[in-house]
Amino acid sequence: MTDLYYPLRSLREGHWFKLICGASFQHLPAIRTLVMAYTLAGVDCIDIAADPAVISTAKIALDLATSLAKADGGKRSYTHAVPWLMVSLNDGEDPHFRKAEFNAATCPSGCARPCEQICPAQAIVFEAPAEVARGSGLATMLRTDARESLAVIDDRASGVLSDRCYGCGRCLPICPVQQIVTHSYQSTPAAMVPFIMQAGIDAIEIHTQIGHIDEFCRLWAAIEPWLDKLKLIAISCPDGDGLLDYLRALYESISPLPCALMWQLDGRPMSGDIGIGTTRAAVKLGQKVLTSGLPGYIQLAGGTNHHTVPKLKALNLLHPRLQNAATTAPSVAEPLLKSDQALDASQAVQGYAHDQATAYVAGVAYGSYARTLLMPILNQLDAIRLEMAEPEARAVASGSARSPLAIVNPAFSTAFSTTERSQPLGLEDAPDLLWQAVGLARSLVSQLKAFNTEHPMRLDL
Ligand code: SF4
Ligand code: SF4
Numbered sequence: 001m002t003d004l005y006y007p008l009r010s011l012r013e014g015h016w017f018k019l020i021c022g023a024s025f026q027h028l029p030a031i032r033t034l035v036m037a038y039t040l041a042g043v044d045c046i047d048i049a050a051d052p053a054v055i056s057t058a059k060i061a062l063d064l065a066t067s068l069a070k071a072d073g074g075k076r077s078y079t080h081a082v083p084w085l086m087v088s089l090n091d092g093e094d095p096h097f098r099k100a101e102f103n104a105a106t107c108p109s110g111c112a113r114p115c116e117q118i119c120p121a122q123a124i125v126f127e128a129p130a131e132v133a134r135g136s137g138l139a140t141m142l143r144t145d146a147r148e149s150l151a152v153i154d155d156r157a158s159g160v161l162s163d164r165c166y167g168c169g170r171c172l173p174i175c176p177v178q179q180i181v182t183h184s185y186q187s188t189p190a191a192m193v194p195f196i197m198q199a200g201i202d203a204i205e206i207h208t209q210i211g212h213i214d215e216f217c218r219l220w221a222a223i224e225p226w227l228d229k230l231k232l233i234a235i236s237c238p239d240g241d242g243l244l245d246y247l248r249a250l251y252e253s254i255s256p257l258p259c260a261l262m263w264q265l266d267g268r269p270m271s272g273d274i275g276i277g278t279t280r281a282a283v284k285l286g287q288k289v290l291t292s293g294l295p296g297y298i299q300l301a302g303g304t305n306h307h308t309v310p311k312l313k314a315l316n317l318l319h320p321r322l323q324n325a326a327t328t329a330p331s332v333a334e335p336l337l338k339s340d341q342a343l344d345a346s347q348a349v350q351g352y353a354h355d356q357a358t359a360y361v362a363g364v365a366y367g368s369y370a371r372t373l374l375m376p377i378l379n380q381l382d383a384i385r386l387e388m389a390e391p392e393a394r395a396v397a398s399g400s401a402r403s404p405l406a407i408v409n410p411a412f413s414t415a416f417s418t419t420e421r422s423q424p425l426g427l428e429d430a431p432d433l434l435w436q437a438v439g440l441a442r443s444l445v446s447q448l449k450a451f452n453t454e455h456p457m458r459l460d461l
Pocket of ligand 1 (some may be wrong): 160
């Protein structure tokens, strides 16, 4: 049977894992791959941009992943329930909701292009093939608005691929002539909230900042009528003077809630892939909010990476059962399933008494680090897609030609073959890459969920 309570149970038991695709990350092929790989690796929640194309792509990827998990029978997959889909909305200017851009035609001719090197999303290109600029050949590789920040000279494109840019800002200070700028955007809640709820979203995350109470309340007014359809409300806020008072004011203004409440503590935003030290700010912020006794689940983000869980463990900030030296999570799946059967359903749906503070970190969200971990897979898929540029890709899609993958990989999936659909090549078409991606994703997920590594759950999804 499907474990309907599972994501909530992960919060309660302190092994919640959220993949952050990115509030402004719109690169659909990458989102599709990330959602598939991390779903098969056993995540609880996937945070995506409030964009119709992104939501649609993520839902397709979730369906594919759950089909693959079922077909795999728990041999290589760790999917125990369909992860929740969360979208992020902002109540004001926020670096997560911005895009970089520059006019490549005005770059000094001798510039060594450090911007290209530093971009973690490979969003900055110079003299890229015309297919990239036009979005042809790769079908969904670029959306229409992604071309606006590109300069196209002699059919070669240079600039920022806006669908890949997630606003980290690393390219800004490195440009010697400071010609890279950012454009922020804000959600229009009155139009956006009904749309995302009708699209079947499970959770909403509100990005706010200290002092934004009026703006927050305006956004909240659009969300409040939909609360009974949500399983979780998350509030993301960076540290600063008066943080705890601000979070308490937010709590007062949204209480009581009919769903779970989570505080996303954004230590050092969008930096987890930079190095070991980036996790410190998130852990420190977690300690600060935990000791305040603020009601709701605490989840770290911003600078999180492979060092976050060991650091939390060293500081005794994980759930007591995860503190065991032999493992980072409950010992085996079976006792958990039994205890779950005894849960009171209404309590589970209500979010386990979110009016009480927890004494441990309920989970961790990973963004740039999780994406970077899968970059070799994303690059290989991109390379194969480029090789399959039109008209060959169309011939393969219509079944009149063999995919290059079928040539390089005899294990080419027939169950999810490209010949059955008109979509560009997906992760499911390359089984070797697919399970490599799941293995990489699992290396991160298992830090919080080591308990089902040896005992994968085989629930009927
Ligand atoms: S803001 Fe970050 S993701 Fe966007 S182009 Fe600059 S370095 Fe790349
Ligand atoms: S660093 Fe600045 S000047 Fe140099 S290529 Fe990049 S945008 Fe152009």
